[in-house]
Amino acid sequence: MEIKETHLKGCFTMRPWVFKDDRGYFFESYNQKAFTELTGYSAEFVQDNQSLSTYGTVRGIHFQSGAHAQAKLVRVIEGSVYDVAVDLRRDSSTYGKWFGVELSGENNLQLFIPRGFAHGFSVLSETALFSYKCDNFYHKASEGGIRYDDPTLGIDWQIPKDKMILSEKDLLLPFFNDLSKG
Known part of the structure; x- marks a missing residue:
């Protein structure tokens, strides 16, 4: 497996070694x-x-806080x-910075997002089957988020704005600067 740290400390891309033959392929997605x-x-x-999501869906930007924070693979x-991680660790040199990368069933790339980050993604294909592992259980009272169109972050979701599909819940999330006042 090839693992590279992104410009956000503790956030890694991971590419498994894929073994292909005339039957198909095999890879170890996590070890x-x-x-x-x-x-x-x-x-x-x-x-x-x-x-499972359709083209134009934007999910996020979500996080779990406190004792219920989650690392995700x-x-x-x-x-x-197009997958995005945002560093919310106030003591980090990359606080308020984000990293984005295309993940697909073709490139088999994975992203490890440590605790203290927010996460979201936009669907670039007709549909996308998205899978992730968490190192802590979901806890509703600890969930939070940042608006997808936050001007401070300036994330390019790689989808035209008129094609974006968002949940009502995500449209009500606070902006980054409002979140950081808390």
């Missing part, structure tokens, strides 16, 4: 020992989630998304 050796993080994933099984 805890290799992950810990290559990143220095020891994540114990306790929950797997999966979503995200990937796309089918289709393509």
Whole structure:
């Protein structure tokens, strides 16, 4: 597995070694020992989630806070998304910065997002089957988020604004500067 740290400390892209032959392919999508050796993080994933979304869907930007914060390992099984991580760690040199990368069923790229980050994605293909592991259980009272169109962050979701599909809940999220006052 090839693992590279992004410009956000603790946030890594991961590309598994894919073995192909005339029957198809095989790859190990996660190996805890290799992950810990290559990143220095020891994540114990306790929950797997999966979503199916259509083109233009923007999900996020979400996070869990406090004792219920979650690290995530995200990937796309089918289709393509533009995946975004935002550093919310106030003591970090990259606080308020974001990283985006295309994840697809073709490139098999994954993104590890540590605790203290917000996460979102937009669907670039007709549909996308998105899968992620979490190292902490979901806790409704600890959920939070940032608006997808936050001007301070200035994220380019790679989707024309008139084609974006957003939930009512995500449209009501606060802007980054309002969040940081709390």
